[in-house]
Amino acid sequence: RCGPAREPSITWEGPPHLSDSPVLLAVYDVGSLAPLRLSQVARGNGCEVAFVAADSAHAQQMIPVLGRLGRVVNTAGRTEASVVDEVRGLNPAGIITFSEFRIADTVRLAAALGLPYHAPALREAVTNKDRQRERFAEVGLDTVRFCTVTATDQVDAAIARVGLPAIVKPVVGASSRNTTAVATADECRAVVAAALGGIGGPAETAVVLEELLVGMPVEAPWGDYMAVDCVARGDDVRPVFVSSKFALAEPFRERGAYGGQSVV
DSSP states (O other): OOOOOOOOOOOOOOOOTTTSSEEEEEEEEEOOOOOHHHOOOOOOHHHHHEEOOOHHHHHHHHHHHHHHHSSEEEEOOHHHHHHHHHHHTTTOSSEOOOOGGGGGHHHHHHHHHHHHHSOOGGGGHOOOOHHHHHHHEEEHHOOOOEEEEESSHHHHHHHHHOOSEEEEEEOOOTTTTOEEEEEEEEHHHEEEEEEEEHHSOOOOOOEEEEEOOOOOOOTTTTTEEEEEEEEEETTTEEEEEEEEEEEEEEEEEEEEEEEEEEOO
């Protein structure tokens, strides 16, 4: 059944602050898992959450909510060293972020605290789409054609290398920002010019032109792709569940996933 989700009725009695429980650091910002859900899952696994709130407007507005669900370390107006000192005092057992905008911050914080996370040397491959594709190709995981574009006079050469149809997306970005499918050379030039020039959205310093992968036809409202969620630590990668995806909205926007299995 599809339709608006209904939140369960929950009575909240304040943050757990269990002194004997392992502390999980959650670096919080736009795109994060809902704080209440994160807190529930952590408590269900015997952990206490400490939210590291970013200095963004969204995260700052959410601090009163975060404070009802766990401890809060506010990073606004502070040096990274002072944040590390405060967080170290919590003796954290682990660290995570669900905000793509805060992966780099989480990498640095984890390294400073000696916690398992992405290695600093891999940060660029995690956050930069062009470097990520290069790493995939290096290990034989992916052969999708792509080309990085930093100026409009590079578009024709990129099209010659990648082909059409294709996808234009930021080298570093999230939430489908400035991401558009293009079918013709003229359309590609216009979309790249708009992304680099900040027309209709934030200006990008670089975009990736990437081969468009076309899936098999599926019935509405489903998309022609799916999501596979995994938990990875080193070489140990374990699939958790597969989700169906709703069909993309124009120009190339995800509309979420549904259920714990795929309909494809």
